[in-house]
Amino acid sequence: MIIRIMGEGQYRAPETLCDDLNQIDNRILDLVEEGKADEFRKELSKLISEIKEKGEAIEAKEILQSDIIVPPEDLSIEEAKAVFKGSGIFEG
Template identity: 30%
Template structure:
């Protein structure tokens, strides 16, 4: 799966790692729905770090489309709220 972090690039993440990323995404979703700015900022950073840690940088000159798009590290709660689906930023 190719996950794009806006403003940063694409990462190849194995399907086996999606469970861990879904758990991190759930914390982001909970914080956004509660309107908790501090918890949201920490949770978003943890999710993005998870993608960086579990994934590998996708070829920079590749034209492959992303399977998922995550907000940039400095995204606001309101911006992420607009991106959320019913099951968070990462479906599943």
Template identity: 35%
Template sequence: MIVRIMGEGQARLDDGHLAELDRLDDELLAEVEKGDEPGFRRTLGALLDAVRRLGTPLPDDALEPSELILPAPDASLEEVREMLGDGGLIPG
């Protein structure tokens, strides 16, 4: 699967890592719903770090369709709330 981190680029991730990303997405959704800014920052960082750690970066000039689009590291809680909708960032 191809994952885009807004403002950073894309990475290719093995589908076997989806469970870890989904767990972090569930935590992020709960923190956004509670308005827990410190928890939101921590979990957003962990989610993005997981993509960076587990994925293989694509070249900057690659234009692959992204199956997941994640917010930039400096996204606000409100911006992510709008991205999340009702189901989280990771379709499940």
């Protein structure tokens, strides 16, 4: 799976990582719904860190279609309400 972090690049993620990311995504959904901005920011930061640490960075010269687009860490909770809804950014 190809994941783009807005403003930071793309990463190739193995399926096992996607399962872990989906769990974080589900927590983010709950926190956004509850309006818990500080906790939301921590989980979004954790999501991005996991992708960077455990995914494989894709060189900028290689152009691939992203399966998932992750918003930047500075996303406000108000903006997050439009992004993290339904089943979130990770299906499942």
